[in-house]
Amino acid sequence: MRNFKMTIAYDGTRYFGWEHQPGNDMTIQGKLEAVLSQMTGAPVTVIGAGRTDAGVHARAMTANVLLDTDLSELQIQQYLNRYLPDDISVNEVRQCADRFHARFKAIGKTYRYTLWYAESGEKPVFERKYTWVLREKPDVDRMREAAEHLVGEHDFKSFCGNSHMKKSTVRVVDNIQIVESGNTIRLYFHGSGFLQNMVRILTGTLLEAGYGRLTPEDMDRILEARDRKQAGPTAPPQGLCLMKVDY
């Protein structure tokens, strides 16, 4: 068996997220496994760097897979791209060390959340499936101020969408950058790892600060509360994109 590292881009609109689900063939992992099983004639397990929620996109999800095949990296990539639907693309296939594990070896991830606001009601026609269109203009400087309170090592339990989470909810978010350009506001989150829905809840909470309904200092209170109800709403999935996984 040879171990292969893959980099995958996908438009998550039609999918129930990354993770395969029994009896549901509309997951990214499931689609990859089905094509690789067909290629090798044996069951295959694809290990992703993490899970993305239903409707969330990726420009560079990383995964690894053990395959019993004589095909070259390029041949595997061509096979995958030929049989995968056109909203999933395998942008790299590289044979890697046997010990490489896409989830355990990941040391950092970058997510991007894309917002849009225009007073004129102008819409991002070609980016509409990758953007959250706002009805009200947030104060971006205030969002940046609030974001500073969230950077660092914290217990992010208030920002976790899984209320049954038993493992540690402590994570390190070492950078939140907010970039405004024309009608677009992009939030970049970099950290060691993220809890379920965490980036979307962070975005929803930062927007509450941007709308003046929370103060930047409220972020400290919300972190301390360790209570999902204290944070803001979960931003919708289509604005979120996994940009990069670090090893």
Added chain:
Amino acid sequence: MRNFKMTIAYDGTRYFGWEHQPGNDMTIQGKLEAVLSQMTGAPVTVIGAGRTDAGVHARAMTANVLLDTDLSELQIQQYLNRYLPDDISVNEVRQCADRFHARFKAIGKTYRYTLWYAESGEKPVFERKYTWVLREKPDVDRMREAAEHLVGEHDFKSFCGNSHMKKSTVRVVDNIQIVESGNTIRLYFHGSGFLQNMVRILTGTLLEAGYGRLTPEDMDRILEARDRKQAGPTAPPQGLCLMKVDY
């Protein structure tokens, strides 16, 4: 009545083209007229700079419309964007001189056709609805050489999709630029005006040259023939986008 100039972006995927058709509510012109009629309480005719085919996109179609309204430019724009579907956006509304006519006053248009090729089968996941994915790599320099033969004032009858065209098929194409970037090849066409399907037939014919099935010199022969059958195939609509109209 006040005359308004509008700039409109649309994703043409779901539409039967720009021009309204009786009994078919899925045209761009039809959607605009319906919302403006609702706004003013009277029938409205929107005059576009030209027609785009079914499935073709626009980043900046220009149109004008006579409206009996006291609303401001911004109010009209906001009303349109609120009631138009999210794949049509009105990016500008400006009151203009009564004599302004979006079609008669247009002196030039820029169209862009987007091609994609990757040996690895990599796909343009987020741009797939605005791109023609090729299975074979064309020789771009050869396409550029062929394009030089098409630039100028010519009878483009061989490149006209309407076989019943009775008016003149002479047009001026003053520039064809072909830009390669990564896996993307973009063709920019600028001219005084274009016949039905003309940019798509030009693209399909330039690709035949890129594949070596036609020579750059064949372009002269095809122009002279004034026969649609001599030119290459019509490239599919989704790669085409109207970028700009000059006045």
